[in-house]
Amino acid sequence: MTLRLEQVTLTHGDGDEQVHALDDVGLEVQPGELVAIVGPSGSGKSSLLAVSGALQTPNAGQVEVDGVDVIRASKAERARLRRERIGFVFQADNLVASLTVLEQVLLPRYLQGHRPGQDRDAAHRLLEEVGLAHRATHRPHQLSGGERQRVGIARALMNDPALLLVDEPTSALDHRRGLEIVGLLARETAAHRVATIMVTHDHSMLEHADRTLAMEDGHLTRAH
Amino acid sequence: MFLALRELRFAKGRFSLVGLVIALVATLMVLLSGLATGLVDDGIAGLRALPATHLAFDEDADVSFPSSIVERDTWESLAEAPGVEEAAPLGNTLFNARTDQDVPVDLALFGVEPDSFLAPEPQDGAPLGAEADGVVIAEAIADQGVEIGDRLSIEVVGLDLTVAGIAPTGTFGHVPVAYAPLDVWQQAAFGHSPDAADRASTIALRLDDGADVAGLDAGHGTETVTRSESFHASPGYTEETQTMQMIQAALYLISAVLVGAFFVVWTVQRRQEIGVLKALGATDRLLLREALGQSAILIAASAAAGLAVGSLLGSLVGDQVPFSLQLGPVLSSMGLLVLFGLVGAAFAIRRITAVDPLIALGGSR
Numbered sequence: 001m002t003l004r005l006e007q008v009t010l011t012h013g014d015g016d017e018q019v020h021a022l023d024d025v026g027l028e029v030q031p032g033e034l035v036a037i038v039g040p041s042g043s044g045k046s047s048l049l050a051v052s053g054a055l056q057t058p059n060a061g062q063v064e065v066d067g068v069d070v071i072r073a074s075k076a077e078r079a080r081l082r083r084e085r086i087g088f089v090f091q092a093d094n095l096v097a098s099l100t101v102l103e104q105v106l107l108p109r110y111l112q113g114h115r116p117g118q119d120r121d122a123a124h125r126l127l128e129e130v131g132l133a134h135r136a137t138h139r140p141h142q143l144s145g146g147e148r149q150r151v152g153i154a155r156a157l158m159n160d161p162a163l164l165l166v167d168e169p170t171s172a173l174d175h176r177r178g179l180e181i182v183g184l185l186a187r188e189t190a191a192h193r194v195a196t197i198m199v200t201h202d203h204s205m206l207e208h209a210d211r212t213l214a215m216e217d218g219h220l221t222r223a224h
Numbered sequence: 225m226f227l228a229l230r231e232l233r234f235a236k237g238r239f240s241l242v243g244l245v246i247a248l249v250a251t252l253m254v255l256l257s258g259l260a261t262g263l264v265d266d267g268i269a270g271l272r273a274l275p276a277t278h279l280a281f282d283e284d285a286d287v288s289f290p291s292s293i294v295e296r297d298t299w300e301s302l303a304e305a306p307g308v309e310e311a312a313p314l315g316n317t318l319f320n321a322r323t324d325q326d327v328p329v330d331l332a333l334f335g336v337e338p339d340s341f342l343a344p345e346p347q348d349g350a351p352l353g354a355e356a357d358g359v360v361i362a363e364a365i366a367d368q369g370v371e372i373g374d375r376l377s378i379e380v381v382g383l384d385l386t387v388a389g390i391a392p393t394g395t396f397g398h399v400p401v402a403y404a405p406l407d408v409w410q411q412a413a414f415g416h417s418p419d420a421a422d423r424a425s426t427i428a429l430r431l432d433d434g435a436d437v438a439g440l441d442a443g444h445g446t447e448t449v450t451r452s453e454s455f456h457a458s459p460g461y462t463e464e465t466q467t468m469q470m471i472q473a474a475l476y477l478i479s480a481v482l483v484g485a486f487f488v489v490w491t492v493q494r495r496q497e498i499g500v501l502k503a504l505g506a507t508d509r510l511l512l513r514e515a516l517g518q519s520a521i522l523i524a525a526s527a528a529a530g531l532a533v534g535s536l537l538g539s540l541v542g543d544q545v546p547f548s549l550q551l552g553p554v555l556s557s558m559g560l561l562v563l564f565g566l567v568g569a570a571f572a573i574r575r576i577t578a579v580d581p582l583i584a585l586g587g588s589r
């Protein structure tokens with residue numbers, strides 16, 4: 001099991017103001033599985049990704065990523081876990097403005113201490129997989145929204161992650177582009193045997209998912 | 225420095241703008257340094273040219289040329305004291321003189337015994353003592369059209385001097401030095417007072433390495449300082465160096481604040497990106513190293529450009545301005561400029577550590 005959440009609770013604020021972003025959430029995701037999470041705004045979807053991705057420590061519960069107990073891990077160990085075992089595709093502002101497409105994809109390796117350029121071939125292969133090999137020297141401001149998301153996906157796969165966390169990959173795209181991106185995610189999930197969680201509020205994007213879960217008021221349930 | 229260099233290239237507009245300002249500060253710094261060195265030289269070159277190692281002032285004079293008066297007994301006794309190779313009286317007073325053609329000439333009149341080790345060797349004309357009222361003048365006075373054989377009159381004391389020789393005697397208190405025989409100087413300084421012949425301003429000394437300076441002072445009622453310490457006794461020296469140092473200090477501060485302010489804005493603008501990098505597992509250490517390296521490149525390159533422009537401008541400065549570029553002071557001021565810039569940058573860059581990787585998940589947070 002790549003990701004295991006048990007009885008995870010995450011609250012913000014205190015007293016009357018208290019918000020349960022996650023309320024007794026349990027979730028397991030296996031390698032090669034694409035889990036979609038739908039739910040209204042403010043229901044806790046991003047919070048689920050934050051906790052699963054070792055970005056935020058929950059108030060209670062267990063979080064295990066690729067065998068690592070995230071709750072017990074130090075700040076440095078969590079950074080290392082993100083660097084080596086987790087891939088992120090964020091909703092927006094995913095990329096580093098000053099880097100070319102190829103450099104974006106090389107970035108995770110650089111953060112791991114590789115010399116820049118050492119992994120050029122692997123980066124090129126990933127860019128081919130997402131259909132952007134011909135844009136390798138372009139910078140983010142020269143790309144369309146969908147192209148940027150595809151660069152983000154290639155980058156997230158560069159460190160051979162066990163867990164891929166994707167937040168609203170289609171929110172900035174039209175329906176057709178959105179489907180393309182989700183199709184790409186499904187293919188990459190299978191090809192790289194990675195456990196993927198994709199958050200979306202667009203119900204028409206669910207056909208590629210192996211499983212769909214619904215988030216509501218911090219509760220995670222099977223989708224109807 | 226994967227990120228730092230690419231950012232420098234990507235945002236070259238913004239970086240060159242601050243770079244330009246830092247370079248201007250550096251240019252100013254170079255010019256100021258040249259002016260400081262030149263000005264200081266102009267104040268004390270005449271002292272530096274003295275073949276003495278130390279100068280003995282009257283102990284009550286607070287190491288000041290105008291207030292110091294020493295007596296013949298003292299210099300004669302010092303000349304015999306252990307550790308003293310040479311001791312000779314030195315008179316030192318600023319005067320306004322006029323040439324035959326009624327051209328005003330400022331001069332620092334140095335009175336020395338013509339047969340002492342202080343007597344200048346003229347390049348042109350006769351040495352001191354060849355004529356009773358003969359003086360050896362600095363080239364700078366000759367440059368004003370004064371020739372050998374001309375008369376210089378010091379009206380306030382009613383004294384006429386004859387230009388006997390020309391030598392590289394330098395300047396003192398921004399005024400060219402003219403050497404006169406001691407008795408002529410005594411007349412100029414003290415008029416016909418009865419004990420004028422037994423007085424001078426200070427005593428120039430050539431001391432052995434191990435000489436007991438404190439012992440000499442205790443025995444003679446003098447305060448002896450090294451030649452370079454005596455620079456502080458020359459008119460305006462301390463004020464000038466302090467003013468220059470204050471301007472320089474202000475420029476260092478400006479550099480620190482300027483670089484600091486730029487990197488505060490730059491870091492705040494990149495907050496989202498820093499969050500993304502941290503979410504991808506970038507450590508604070510790596511990000512701080514990148515940012516500090518980036519500021520170092522920016523500041524050093526700008527300072528180098530400013531140094532080049534400043535040196536170029538400095539080489540165009542004419543003779544009228546006391547300007548002297550010297551490698552040591554210029555490089556040390558550039559070094560400090562870079563250092564202060566880095567301190568400013570470091571302060572700004574610190575806030576990288578406060579960025580929460582969680583912000584990568586979205587602007588709503």
Ligand SMILES: Nc1ncnc2c1ncn2[C@@H]1O[C@H](COP(=O)(O)OP(=O)(O)OP(=O)(O)O)[C@@H](O)[C@H]1O
Pocket residue numbers: 012013019020021039040041042043044045046047048201589
């Ligand atoms: N730092 C915070 N302080 C207080 N409340 C927070 C904080 N972060 C999130 N919340 C609250 O927690 C709840 C869950 O937020 P979350 O961002 O996970 O929702 P979401 O499902 O991703 O919403 P959206 O679809 O709009 O992105 C929301 O009610 C939100 O207001």
Ligand SMILES: [Mg+2]
Pocket residue numbers: 045046047586
């Ligand atoms: Mg969200």
